Amino acid sequence: MSLTEPTHLLVPIDLSEASRAGLRVAADLARRFGGRITALHVESATAGLAEVLASTGELADAGQVTGRHLAGVREKVERFVGKTLGAGAPVTTVVVEALFVAEAIVQFAKEREVDWICMSAAGHQGWRHFFLGSVTAEVVRRSTVPVLTYRGRGADTREFVYDDFRRILVAIDLGDESRQLVDMGRTLAGPKGELTLLHVIDVAPEYGLYGVPLVIPAENLDAAKEWTEAAVERLSKGIDPKVMQPTRVLAGRPGERILATEQELSPDVTIVGTHGRHGLDRLMLGSVAERVVQRATGPVLVVPTRK
Numbered sequence: 001m002s003l004t005e006p007t008h009l010l011v012p013i014d015l016s017e018a019s020r021a022g023l024r025v026a027a028d029l030a031r032r033f034g035g036r037i038t039a040l041h042v043e044s045a046t047a048g049l050a051e052v053l054a055s056t057g058e059l060a061d062a063g064q065v066t067g068r069h070l071a072g073v074r075e076k077v078e079r080f081v082g083k084t085l086g087a088g089a090p091v092t093t094v095v096v097e098a099l100f101v102a103e104a105i106v107q108f109a110k111e112r113e114v115d116w117i118c119m120s121a122a123g124h125q126g127w128r129h130f131f132l133g134s135v136t137a138e139v140v141r142r143s144t145v146p147v148l149t150y151r152g153r154g155a156d157t158r159e160f161v162y163d164d165f166r167r168i169l170v171a172i173d174l175g176d177e178s179r180q181l182v183d184m185g186r187t188l189a190g191p192k193g194e195l196t197l198l199h200v201i202d203v204a205p206e207y208g209l210y211g212v213p214l215v216i217p218a219e220n221l222d223a224a225k226e227w228t229e230a231a232v233e234r235l236s237k238g239i240d241p242k243v244m245q246p247t248r249v250l251a252g253r254p255g256e257r258i259l260a261t262e263q264e265l266s267p268d269v270t271i272v273g274t275h276g277r278h279g280l281d282r283l284m285l286g287s288v289a290e291r292v293v294q295r296a297t298g299p300v301l302v303v304p305t306r307k
Contacts, residue, residue, distance in 0.1 A: 004187040006116040006146075007035035012042065012105050012139075015080050018120035023084045023091075025150055025299075026118045028164070030090055035115070037091040040108055041077045042101045046070060070095065102138035109145055121149035121293060121300070140293060140302050146184075148269070150299040165299075166193035169267040171258045171292070174199060174231050181273050181303055182235050188269065189243050196245040197236060198261055199228055200254040225249050255291040262296050269299045 009026040013019035026037045046066040074095045081093050098104035109117055119136045140147045170185040172178040182197065189195040201224050232247045250257045262270050272289050293300050 004184050005033050005035075006030075007033050008113065008115045009035060009037050010040055010105070010109050010112070010114040010117045011037060012040050012101075012117070012119055012135075013077065013080065014041065015076060016120075020080070020084050021150065022118045022120055023081065025148070027085055027089060027091075029116075029118075032164070035090070037085075037089070038112065038114065039077070039081045039091055039093045040105065041073065041093075041095045042098050042104045043070060043073050043095055044097075044099055044101055046097050066097075070097070102135045102142065105135070105139050106142045106144075109143060114145055116301075117143060117145060117147045119147060119149055121151045121296075137290075137293070143302075144304055146301055146303045148299060148301050149293055151296075165268045166190060167265070167268045168193060168195050168271065169198060169262060169265055169269075170195065170271045171198050171200070171254075171273075172232070172235065173254075173273070174228065174235075175273075177273055178235055181271050182239075184301070184303060185271055186239055186243070188271075191240065191243065193243055194245050195239065195243050196248060196265060196267070197232055198248040198250070198258065199232055200257040201225065201228060201249070201251040202254055203251045225251070255288040258288070258292050259295055262292075262298065266298065269301050270296055271301045271303060274302060274304045 006029055009029055011019065011022045011026045013023065023037070023039060029035065030037050046069055074093075077095055078093050081089075081091060085091055094108075096104055096108065105117065108114075117139060119139060121136060136149060140149065165188045168185040168189045170181050172181055185195050185197075228249050229247065232249065236244055236247065248261055250261070258270070258272070270292065272292055274289065289302065293302060
């Protein structure tokens with residue numbers, strides 16, 4: 001399994017246009033890295049169907065009925081994948097039965113040694129809407145492999161145009177795992193891309209008497225920026241200067257600063273980790289990484305960094 005080079009990509013599909021875009025993104029990545037794709041459809045309806053048959057006393061027929069249903073689903077899924085990618089694409093189509101879709105996706109990725117999962121962050125159709133709190137968000141929270149959440153930049157966020165992922169923004173918090181994120185960004189940028197590192201000095205507002213905001217002394221902030229810039233410079237050693245863009249060291253609320261920078265630069269993908277001070281291990285309403293995944297204007301690669 002490769003953390004930086006995705007040679008086995010898992011694309012959960014629900015026959016929506018959003019998952020069709022996921023197949024195309026994965027196909028382009030597979031061509032670039034010489035990889036392969038597994039298109040996974042999780043069929044949760046058969047469990048409910050068996051319950052209905054049991055309640056009507058027709059449980060004896062459940063196997064035949066669900067079998068015919070699954071055969072029909074497999075046929076639809078294979079047609080969907082074939083129409084999207086065409087003949088000869090390096091893709092394997094799998095249909096599994098499970099009541100809990102996100103759990104099945106995460107477990108499948110773990111068992112089949114998948115490198116990346118590609119899922120839509122657009123909330124339209126499919127598995128009860130791809131929203132934070134739904135299937136995509138649950139997979140992001142629980143996955144042990146990187147999850148690429150993508151959306152289009154236009155009015156219809158299901159329309160996604162793959163940009164080859166050469167212009168990379170990496171949000172780091174200078175923890176031990178930051179090197180993994182930098183290596184990921186370096187690999188994606190390649191020798192002709194652009195890599196920008198971003199660190200946000202967390203300056204959460206503090207309030208004094210009567211709710212008056214307290215001002216952080218300028219010398220303290222300047223010292224923090226100087227130390228941070230030196231640390232980021234160490235992380236970027238060995239990266240081709242032609243690829244390495246000016247480092248961004250900002251102060252403020254991390255989520256807001258990351259999103260503002262993402263909107264300013266419009267990178268092909270923004271990379272965030274999951275075990276830093278602002279990572280998804282603390283995923284709650286309003287947390288930094290959650291907001292980035294939910295509100296970014298373009299793709300986000302969420303990397304479960306290893307300690």
